[in-house]
Structure formats: structure tokens, C-alpha cells
Amino acid sequence: MDWFRVYHGISTDPKLHRAARMAKVSRGLMLGAWIACLEHASQQKTRGDVSDLDADTLAFMIDQKPAVARRILDAFEACGMIEHGLIRAWTKRQRESDNVAKRVRAHRIRNSKSLKNQETEGGCNVTGTVTPAVTCNAPDTDTESETESTPPSPLTSFGDLPPREGGAHASAPDGAPADSETGTGPPSKPARKSGSANGSRLPPDWQPSEDGLRFAASVGLPPDRVRLEAERFRDYWIAQTGARARKRDWAATWRNWCRKAADDLRRNRAPPGQPGSVLEAYRMASRLNPGIEDDDPVEHGPLQALPG
Template structure:
């Protein structure tokens, strides 16, 4: 899914106000339908002239958008002004999709490898049982604790608690007091297009939110992963990323300038 971003000051923008009132709703309606269509079809803001009518618009409305500077006329159709500065480009979207596909495939490969290792263990032989060089079972016990064998160090072989090395449930914890963005997390954020100033700002909101939250919903098993998902959702909501050093902290809309 891709997003078409619109700033909340759009209705008061000078370019919009230059459209006569009697035409404004129709022209802005065409602009608002064309934006998501371009984002979904990864056209980088290009709209074929025939699509104007398909979207319910007219040539006069398109010409008015060109006149005020929201669109530009190009060969065969129209182009959103400065699309690549403020909207997701085809190259960026495909890069993100490829990275996500690789991540999912790597996860599936790990799951399949773990399953195959389990399935390859012969019946009656634990995964930790060793074998001699001739392929026969070695007389070595599994390194895993056997819950059915009495503990000789306790009276009557009854254990008073969990044995050393026993598996424990993986339970979630609240956000650590010393939670901080590691170099690895910051490197990941930079690859996603986040500038340091926005990483720090969004992390402050992330920390405040989870420290204020109560109940079981406030516990997580992997806080760095929760932080990465938080940044992804912020980007989907149209929060500023501003990867370039020195970029103004104010997010400009696609129709500005």
C-alpha cells in the first residue's frame, strides 16, 4: 500500500485560493482523486490525459490546476508539481517492497530450516544425542534436563523448584528505564529515510507512550522490533522523515512552492 500525503493547510494555500470559488470544489476533487491514483499505480505523479475523464474530471478543470501551479502540462498528460520531493516515488516503493520480501523470505527459510532439523532426528533419539564416527549412537546423554528423572540431590528425588538449565517461558517486559536507540537501530532508521532529528523526536513520543500505558498490553518481548514498527506506522501516517542533513523540520506538502 502506498500513501498520497496532503498537508492540513491545503485548503488555505495560495494556489488553491487562486481557483475561483465556483470551480474550486470540482478542481480540488479532481486533484484529490488523481493523487492516490498516481501513488497506487507508481506513476511518480504523472496522469495520462485520458485519465482525467475516467476520474470524473474535465479538461477545463485540469487546465485550471495547471494555471494555478498544482499541475504541470507534459507530453501526453499532466504532472503533479514536485511530486518526488514530497510523495513516495516508484523507486523508493519498490526498494521498500523488495526489502520486505527479502525479510519475509529469510524468516520463512529460518522456520523451514528449524523444522527440517527437527524432522531429521530419528525416532527415540533426542536432538542433542551425539553419534560415534561409525554412525552408531554414542553413550552420551542429552544436555537437556529430563523432567521425568528424579534429582539425586533432593530428598526422595523430589525437586523443590525448576532445575538449572530448564527452559523458561518467554514473557514480555515493560519498556526498560534505560531504553535508547542503538547504533544498529539508528542505522536501520537511516536506511528507511529517517534523519537523526526525527528519530530522536519520534523516539521520545514512543517512550512516553509506553511508559504511560498500563496493563499487559504495555509489555513486549522485543522492544527494538516494537520501536521499528512504530517508525513504520509514523511514516505511513505521513510523519516527516527528512533524510537529508539540514532539512527543515517542517514537512512541506506536495503542492507547495
């Protein structure tokens, strides 16, 4: 399939606005990033899968820096819009019946079986006239083969559950905060599936593989930094609890961790002759202003411009 569904209300979904505030970006940028995630998920062999969508790829799609794309992906996960590398509620919003080619094949198989049954039972009636073959056209849309008592809620495009019969949304449980825009609490969590679909926890004795070490070196991490990041990675994920601690592809999670560590390393390295931090810049400037104390950067007013 080369298309996917987008429902009314996507631009005003409160969950999208909440994610934008978490990522510290505009709602318009967050909406564009979500559409990019849906497009990426629609093109995968397993539709809805975004486990291989990293910050660099998303940054290219939305024309932003990788650090911004990383904050956006983290916000999507924190808001429950992406879970275990999958777009939440994808199968509810993107129906299998949308696949026209698959639906036509199924129709042809049913038609073929019908003709074979007629041949087995006898193709002629008692008057001697030939029984006409049963032919019909496969429906082009699911409106001919499916009926819907209630239109789907636009909020479920971001993982919320569909409204109850009659259009009323589920009310918030006792003690749960109500949504400021919809007046409803957070949706109930879907039933947990067994097996590998939900991923697995990181083994306590995890070590990066040879491919993982080569990848870390390829993004610019020196060997001592790779060892440090491996220890941080293991301690961080072992300490996590709940669904966040389970991943479907730990190798991909390690690669994303290395990319972020390499970005942080490059960002913290200063060019020759330039300060490497705000504190170092202040100290350099204070040397140009002998009357300013290091522990009182505000009282003495603006500093002189740095050379170069």
C-alpha cells in the first residue's frame, strides 16, 4: 500500500500538544513530525513499525537538527503515541481492508470456489438451461463491505481508545487527572500480549556485540568513551521498570544511544582557542574585566566581548 489514513482532529489533538510542550517545539513542527512517523510506519514490511526510525532519519524528514528530532521521539514515547517501536493503535486506525490488492485476491478465491461448487452440483437446471456464472465486482472501499455504527474518534489516531457506543468517551478513573481539552482522563491501557511482540528486558550481563562496537566507533566515539557508554547503557536500562524497560531490538536501541552520545561529545568539544562551556567563557571574560569576581557574574553588569 502506498497510502495511510489521517483522521479529522489530528491538528487539535491534546496529546500532540502535550508532546510538543515536552519536546519544547512548536505544535506545527510536532504535527509534521507525527505525519512523518506515520508515513515511515506505513512503508514498513510490518506496517506501524518505527523501531528503525532514528533521530538522524527523522531530522532529515522534518529539516531539523538530530537533537531536536531526538527530543520529539522521546516525547512521542513519553505520551504513549509510540510503544515498543510501534505506532500505538495502528491496526485500529489503519484497517487491513484498506489493502485493495489483498481484498481483490480474497474475492477472486471466493468466486472461484463458488464456480467449482456449481460444477460439482451440476451446472444445468431441470429445464436444460445453463446456470449463469456468479460474477460480481470486489468493493473498492470498505464502505461496501463494512458497517460502522459510530464514526471513529479522531483522537484514536494518536493511540486513544475509540469512543463508547453513543459517542461518549470513557470517564477518568478516581484520582486520575482529567484532560484539560477533552474533559476525560487517560485511556485505559490495552491488554498486554504475551510473547516477543512486547520485547524483552536487557540481560544483566549485556555487552555490546562486535557490530555494536564497530558502529560506536563509526559515529566517532573513542574506545574509552565506548566502554563508558556501554556501562551507562546497561545500568540505565536495567534500572528501568515497566513497559519502558522492554525493547524489541536492543541492538537498534544501542545504536541510537551511541548516536546521541556522539552528538553530545561533538557539542561539548570547543574549537581551538574558544571556551568549551559557559563557565569557561565567563572566566575568560572575567580576565578581561579584572574587577569582576568569578562568584558574582550578575552584579557587575555586562562583560566585554570575547576576542575573535
